[in-house]
Amino acid sequence: MPGGLEPFVPSSHDPWDETKAAHLLRRAGFGPLPREVAEAVAAGPDRAVDALFRFPPEPGPPAAFEEVRAAEARLASAADALRGGGPRVALKDHPELRALFQEAQRAHARAVPALTAWWLDRMARSPAPLQEKLVLFWHGHFTSSFGDVHDVVAMYNQNQLFRRHAAGNFAQLLDGVARDPAMLRYLNNDENRKGHPNENWARELMELFTMGIGQYTEADVKESARAWTGWTLRDPRTYEGRRTFAFTPGMHDAGEKTFLGETGPWDGTDVLRIILSRPETPRWIAGKLARFFVAPQPDPALVEALAREIAAGGYALAPALRALFRSRAFYRPEVIHAQVKSPVEFVVGAVRHLGIADPDWTRLSGALAVMGQRLFFPPTVAGWHGGPAWMTAGTVFARADTAAALIAGRLGAPQLASFSSVDAITAHLIGRPLAPSRSAALRRVTSGRPIPEALHLVMSMPEYQVA
């Protein structure tokens, strides 16, 4: 019964070994180290998988946010002073307020690399990398871009929402996303009001976030947009107000709508209820999870089984993911090494492999942009395409250049002591035998050459780009 979620049962001819443990840790984390693989082998599949789900407490915000808060406070107190108990003053009437507002916006923009660095550091060092891998998954699924949101704190709050529900319940996560100020701004639902609907969120909610294209009509999009009217921000005029969800009855269209065949005075909560009752929704989520964690074109039977697991658990994600990571299908030979590493996997993995204690994450986040994955700036509302699309002629060289800078110590001090030979390098970084001709070529060209050069060649090779 290939393809379903039947558990993998180790046997003498198909043991739980380094290949499988390393595969699990690569997919559920970032660049596992030989020591971690050995621990997972020793633990056995059940305990190795269980250990992935012990998530640490939520981290606090990056230190750079202090500057953002201070700039916002300067603007707020200047506005209060001008107002002096009178009516609220408008930015456009006061050049000095406008200057302070622009200064605050610059502080936001400056803090984005710091937020990216904060997150990358967590990916590299979290005791539960699966949590961060899932945050990355949700960032690419429920996309929002700082380029449209313009509020680094709102982007951070959304990132924490993903972390809180990373392997929690999809229905709760979806409800949180529908009220998330960054999302409300990114897909313009903050301005969706009765009589003047804005259907951006209503459309992408179904097309990309829950059901997939082709499962609804244009009329459903329009009716859903009416139901979402009034789901907005508390006060568009202040930073805090723009970071707080509010349902505004005066903007809401309380009339009857017919959405996916059901008629009633629906609001957003009803739309979510109806969407979640549809069989397409667990199937869509299962397909996306399988493409991310398993293979670019996962076995339909595996997706179907995962969808059933998600539906049966009332959208609980952890049991479904646990079943996936314990399944025989997850460890099939054609699944292992079937993925192209994302730029984030490449960079975070390389930092871990090279033992760089205090990497320059800010510059590395710039390198990620050149490789095609600028965090907090997904290219479109559909997120990153992933898979083979990561690798073009241009990104091949961006990866090689980044590896060179890391090995040469330009982005933090690497620990290269364990890389004593080409064999040690490939054992550590590739973790499996190379094809004989590749191995022969590598030995020939690195013979008598310095270790950093051999490392650079290996980290630029096709086999290192595979997860």
Next chain:
Amino acid sequence: MRSMMTRREFLGKGLTIVAAGATAPMFLTRTALAITNPWDHPLTASAAGRPEWPTLVVVQLGGGNDGLNTVVPYAHDEYYRARPRLAVPAAKLLRLTDEVGLHPALRPLKELYDGGRVAIVQGVGYPNPNRSHFRSMEIWETADPAGTGPRTGWLGRLFDSECPDCGQLAGLTLSAQMPLAMQGTSGRVVAMDNPARFGFHPIPGAGPEEVEAFRQVVQPVAGGEPVVDFLTHTEMNALVAASEMRRITGRLGEARGAAYPADPFAQKLRVVAELIAAGAPTRVYYVSLGGFDTHATQAGRHDRLLEALGGGLGAFLADLTQRGLAEKVLVMTFSEFGRRVAENASGGTDHGTAAPMLLIGGAVVPGVHGAHPSLSDLDQGDLRYATDFRSVYATVLEQWMGVRSDAILGGRFPALDVLRPRAGAPASGG
């Protein structure tokens, strides 16, 4: 804002900064020109035998450009009624005909239009329009609304079927990501964000022999897994393209001093002009300008986008003219859809359908072509298309590129009278 950069400055830092924003790290911005590359072979004889194709520059307006506020139907009251806040007042328009005018931010295009170098095809779309960005963009990129054909791009298929001898650089995308439109099965296209630093650079301390070492390491391996095979070919192709690109950038003359706006879109067009002038074998360049998904506060945003579009294309055409190349280059713009006729509550517009396409260059039949879609007979609030986009593609393929279009487009689409047929182009079967 206009910026004058020397060629060296541009090659050194131009597009890297574009790609990475202010955080572009220095280790990615060092110039490749300073590094000796053993793949710097002199030009070989084979380049001389290359078929002489003209050059096509495809400009993708990502997000769904508001066609109605680009080529504005000012003669129709319905337009002003549907857009009380967003309509462009007739007095501000750059009038083209007694029915339509260009948005005032497109003054450089108006000048090109007046010079007889712009053809505007109105109301371009396709049957049963899809209002999803991704599906509609896929339809435009594959030229396959039914979605039953191979998932390759129409330009990718052009290289696959018509250019068996083309090298790695037949198609070039000026960004790190390869659009579907350019993807074929023969891999004759590359995507790069900065041709000047495109290549494998030795690690600090190592010499150019590391480039040769890398080339030897990434030779195809027997019995490889599909993903490793794919990556091996991608890396090998990248090395070949890099050596070809280095030959071309080595031929770049001194900059002619053409002034381009400083924004990323215009700077990409500057690179395209440089490569064309250096005799690159590239026949299709693909440049994107994104951000057209104006669901909210469209007025200022759309103005700035059109300003970037007009400014970039104006500078590009001026540069080509100065170099004596304008007759050899055709620019074609497209977007995945236009926008809803009526504005929405957020001072923006939602996803719509038909919109105009621009063809710019020496070979156009200048003017406004095709009927403007009715503004009263709408389909769910959207325009009904007048011209199938595949007819525009067929025209470009047959009359500009000189190839038959039916196999590439999966059917026969009537050519439009918007291009002057080139001498030497084979008679089309239409």
